[in-house]
Amino acid sequence: MKFLTYFLVLVTLPLFAQSSKKYKLRTVAFYNVENLFDTVNDSLVFDDERTPDGSYHWTETRYLKKIERISEVIAKIGKDTSKTSPDIIGLCELENKGVIQDLIQHSNLKHIGYGIVHYDSPDERGIDVALLYKKNVYLPTSFNSHRLLLFDDMGKRNYTRDQLVVGGMLDDEEFYFLVNHWPSRRGGSTKSRPNRIRAALLNKRIIDSVQRLNADAKIISMGDFNDDPRDDSFKKILKTTGRIKKLDSTALFNPMEKLYKKGVGSLAYRDKWNLFDQFFMTQNLVEKSEKDFTFWKAGVYAPSYLKTKEGRFKGYPLRTYSGGSYTGGYSDHFPVYLFLIKETE
Numbered sequence: 153m154k155f156l157t158y159f160l161v162l163v164t165l166p167l168f169a170q171s172s173k174k175y176k177l178r179t180v181a182f183y184n185v186e187n188l189f190d191t192v193n194d195s196l197v198f199d200d201e202r203t204p205d206g207s208y209h210w211t212e213t214r215y216l217k218k219i220e221r222i223s224e225v226i227a228k229i230g231k232d233t234s235k236t237s238p239d240i241i242g243l244c245e246l247e248n249k250g251v252i253q254d255l256i257q258h259s260n261l262k263h264i265g266y267g268i269v270h271y272d273s274p275d276e277r278g279i280d281v282a283l284l285y286k287k288n289v290y291l292p293t294s295f296n297s298h299r300l301l302l303f304d305d306m307g308k309r310n311y312t313r314d315q316l317v318v319g320g321m322l323d324d325e326e327f328y329f330l331v332n333h334w335p336s337r338r339g340g341s342t343k344s345r346p347n348r349i350r351a352a353l354l355n356k357r358i359i360d361s362v363q364r365l366n367a368d369a370k371i372i373s374m375g376d377f378n379d380d381p382r383d384d385s386f387k388k389i390l391k392t393t394g395r396i397k398k399l400d401s402t403a404l405f406n407p408m409e410k411l412y413k414k415g416v417g418s419l420a421y422r423d424k425w426n427l428f429d430q431f432f433m434t435q436n437l438v439e440k441s442e443k444d445f446t447f448w449k450a451g452v453y454a455p456s457y458l459k460t461k462e463g464r465f466k467g468y469p470l471r472t473y474s475g476g477s478y479t480g481g482y483s484d485h486f487p488v489y490l491f492l493i494k495e496t497e
Contacts, residue, residue, distance in 0.1 A: 176494045176496050178323075178491070179489055179490070179491055180329075180431070182374040183487040184243075184483060185222050188246050188255070190215060190248070193206075197277060202247075208473060214480075219254050221482050225483075225487060226487075228453075239286045240286075241266075242281065246280050265286060266284045266286060269318050274314070276311045279313065289323065290322050291320050292318050294320070295317065300312055300313070300315060300350065312347075315354055317331075317358055318330075318331075328372070330373035331375055332374065332376070334376070334385075336378050345385075348379050352385035353389055359404075359434075363434075368436060371434045372432075373404075379428065381408050381412045381430060386406060392406035393409070399438065407433075407449070418485050420468045427452075428485075431488065443494070443495075446493060446494070447492060450488065450489065452488050460481075472484075
């Protein structure tokens with residue numbers, strides 16, 4: 153009967169230990185998988201480095217080990233609480249649909265039954281975003297890829313990742329999930345800031361368009377935003393807040409803001425931790441409800457096996473490559489997750 157363990161999770165959560173009530177728990181996760189490329193040279197994108205003859209010597213053996221390691225992580229995110237793998241997973245830094253299929257067909261995940269929503273982005277390196285979902289939990293009914301148009305000072309197009317939006321039914325409730333991988337900080341955070349401001353504006357337009365069709369839509373936006381929760385893209389454009397008491401019908405709740413204030417990060421660079429991997433959501437997901445899913449808590453999944461054990465980068469995410477050298481790790485980001493709960497009869 154082991155195959156039934158992921159079908160319906162009914163738990164008595166620690167938060168409600170003094171109550172005999174039962175709750176249905178759903179896990180939403182996001183993971184930047186750090187350059188999950190196949191070994192084939194695609195002439196249409198700049199993937200030459202990630203091939204057997206490229207500078208990273210990206211061989212079939214290394215690729216299969218990466219698939220094994222990423223699938224292992226996905227299977228374990230939130231499992232200590234939920235007793236199962238995540239129900240919804242946003243992913244970024246994927247080369248194509250083929251690598252996603254290899255991922256979900258690995259023995260670590262094959263028995264779970266994940267579906268895929270994916271579009272090819274125009275990104276110069278050929279990396280995309282995608283959404284995985286348990287087919288027996290979430291039924292997508294609409295999906296679209298929104299192009300982020302960026303131009304440099306000379307008016308030349310800067311090709312980057314699309315923003316993915318998927319609508320559907322999570323059990324018996326309508327949910328929309330947005331998956332993001334905003335422009336990097338290459339060239340410095342100040343110089344590159346306008347690109348992330350434009351990405352935030354696009355994300356806001358997507359959310360506004362969904363709400364025009366359904367004012368009560370439950371929306372969760374997730375991704376590697378290359379910005380922290382207190383940056384202008386969040387506070388001034390999306391108008392997110394980490395305090396529930398400050399929410400109104402137009403505000404967006406960002407549970408990662410509280411973690412960031414405590415010094416929690418999902419990646420490290422030059423001895424500084426950042427929390428670029430985040431979720432934010434519409435106000436209706438933090439309202440108390442006895443019949444609908446509501447937000448419970450969020451976190452960064454950073455067990456010891458995902459961390460560098462020694463040396464200068466001790467405690468940092470254990471990467472696949474470090475300084476151009478192959479280290480055989482997982483990713484340069486820790487995954488993040490959140491739990492949704494609903495009382496059951």
